[in-house]
Each structure stands twice: as C-alpha cells, then as structure tokens.
Amino acid sequence: MAVLPDLPQTEIAIVELTNAFRKENELGAVTSHPALAAAARAFAEYLARTGTFAHEADGREPQQRIEAQGYRHCLVAENLALNLDSRGFATAKLARDVVEGWKDSPGHRANMLLAGATEIGVGVARAPDKHPKFISVQLLARPEALKVEFRIENRTGGPVRYRMGESAHTLPVRTTVTHTSCSPRALAFEGAAAGPWQPAAGDRFVVRGEARALRVEVERRR
Incomplete structure (x- = not known):
C-alpha cells in the first residue's frame, strides 16, 4: 500500500525547509501568513481538481x-510543484522533494531567495491519479x-549619478526624486567617498x- 503524507504537516515542513535554505544564503526567515x-491552498486544490498546472490556470x-484573500502586497512570487510516485510519500520526503526540486530550478530558487520577502504561505493538495500525486x-x-520610500535631492551644480542595486540612475541638477522600493537594495553615489547606504x-x-x-x-526618520 502506498504511503500517504500528512498534508498540513507537509506544508509546515516546506516552510521550515525554505527558511533553512534562506539561512544558508544569509537571508532572513519568512513567517507564515494566513492569507497567503x-x-x-485554494490554488493547489484548484490545480489538483482541474488537472491544470500553470501560474494563470484559473485566469488570475x-x-x-x-488580493482576493485581503493581502495587500509590495511584492509576491509563486512556486508550483507536481510530485508523483507509485510508492507514495512520507510527509518529510514529500516536503524535501518539493523544496529540492525548486532549489534545482533557477527561477524557483530565485523566488525562495527573494531578499525582500518577509512572509510565506504554502498549500499542498492531492490530485486524482492511480498513483499518489500532489500539487504544491x-x-x-x-x-x-x-x-520603503525615500528621497534623493541634488544640490550640486551638475547631474548626480547613482546606483540602486544593479540599476543606474542620473538625477539632473537641482532636482529631487522619490524612490519606492520593495526589495533591499544598496544605494551608492558616483564620486562620493561615503556609502553605500541601505535606504529605510x-x-x-541630500x-x-x-x-x-x-x-x-x-537624514533618517526617527
């Protein structure tokens, strides 16, 4: 008889393995959020029920x-996994197979290592099949x-060049710009001895x- 996992415990294990992976990469832990x-879980059940497997399978x-669950986001990323085995899965094995599969895929790996992510939600559902099949x-x-919203003011006599992470910017003379960021990115000014800074x-x-x-x-907000 095939082994079947405890799905709520599998979801918890996936969160724990994700945080262990983030810690290995010197990133902060993400905490579970009920809306996420x-x-x-609702999307995993939809994919399992309909036999579809795509990020926009339900037209959204x-x-x-x-947002339909009431979560107002600054950034969001989604990973999907499909695991099937005629022998079934113990809880720990299913969680491990899911996370290891994401680690081995560049896009999924990047999502798990999103520096700006602070919260997580995981859903696992069993899909109809003659063998144990699960959607995560x-x-x-x-x-x-x-x-994070912050301002840069150019009080020099010429343009100011600066970088935020990998992106380059030029601020014209005597102008002010407001940036809004959802991911931590270092701010560095060309020609400045000090820096880089991590804007808050x-x-x-100035x-x-x-x-x-x-x-x-x-000038830091107190």
Missing part, C-alpha cells in the same frame, strides 16, 4: 489571488506596509559638492 496560506495571476503551491511576499522608509539623501567630491547628507 489560504491563497496557496498570483497577486490577484492574494508556495507564495513568498512582502506586505505593502513594508515598502522616510530617509532623505547630495552637495562637486562631481568628483560629492558629500551626501543623510
């Missing part, structure tokens, strides 16, 4: 499904309340001086 778990995108859905997200909500960066000797004054 409800969205993940992941962000629409979590994982949602990683950051709530809208944790978005409400920060104000750039003064000349092109090759910029001074950056940082």
Whole structure:
C-alpha cells in the first residue's frame, strides 16, 4: 500500500525547509501568513481538481489571488510543484522533494531567495491519479506596509549619478526624486567617498559638492 503524507504537516515542513535554505544564503526567515496560506491552498486544490498546472490556470495571476484573500502586497512570487510516485510519500520526503526540486530550478530558487520577502504561505493538495500525486503551491511576499520610500535631492551644480542595486540612475541638477522600493537594495553615489547606504522608509539623501567630491547628507526618520 502506498504511503500517504500528512498534508498540513507537509506544508509546515516546506516552510521550515525554505527558511533553512534562506539561512544558508544569509537571508532572513519568512513567517507564515494566513492569507497567503489560504491563497496557496485554494490554488493547489484548484490545480489538483482541474488537472491544470500553470501560474494563470484559473485566469488570475498570483497577486490577484492574494488580493482576493485581503493581502495587500509590495511584492509576491509563486512556486508550483507536481510530485508523483507509485510508492507514495512520507510527509518529510514529500516536503524535501518539493523544496529540492525548486532549489534545482533557477527561477524557483530565485523566488525562495527573494531578499525582500518577509512572509510565506504554502498549500499542498492531492490530485486524482492511480498513483499518489500532489500539487504544491508556495507564495513568498512582502506586505505593502513594508515598502520603503525615500528621497534623493541634488544640490550640486551638475547631474548626480547613482546606483540602486544593479540599476543606474542620473538625477539632473537641482532636482529631487522619490524612490519606492520593495526589495533591499544598496544605494551608492558616483564620486562620493561615503556609502553605500541601505535606504529605510522616510530617509532623505541630500547630495552637495562637486562631481568628483560629492558629500551626501543623510537624514533618517526617527
């Protein structure tokens, strides 16, 4: 007789394995959120019931499904897995197979290692088949309340060039720009001796001086 897993315990184990993987990569843990778990479980059950397997199988995108559960997001990523074995799965084995499969896939791996993610929801459902077959859905997200908004002011006599993570920007003379970020990204100014900085909500960066000797004054919200 095939071995069958405890699905709620499998969901818990997937969260634990995901956090262990994030810790190995020096990232913070994600905490379970009931709205994300409800969205993940409902979609896993839908995929299992309909025999479909795609991120938009129900005509919606992941962000629409979590919004329907009342979750206001800043960022969201979704992983799907399908596991089938005639011998069945013990709880720990199914969780391990799901997470290891995601680790081996660049896109899924990147989702599990989203630096900005702070919350998670996992749903696992059994699909009709002559052999034990399971659909797993994982949602990683950051709530809208944790978005980071900060300002940069150019008080120099020329354009200011800076980088946020891998993206380059140029701020014209005597102008101000407001950035909103959902993922932690280092901020560095070309020509400034200090930095880089990790912007926090409400920060104000005032750039003064000349092109090759910029001074950056940082005002932090208290």
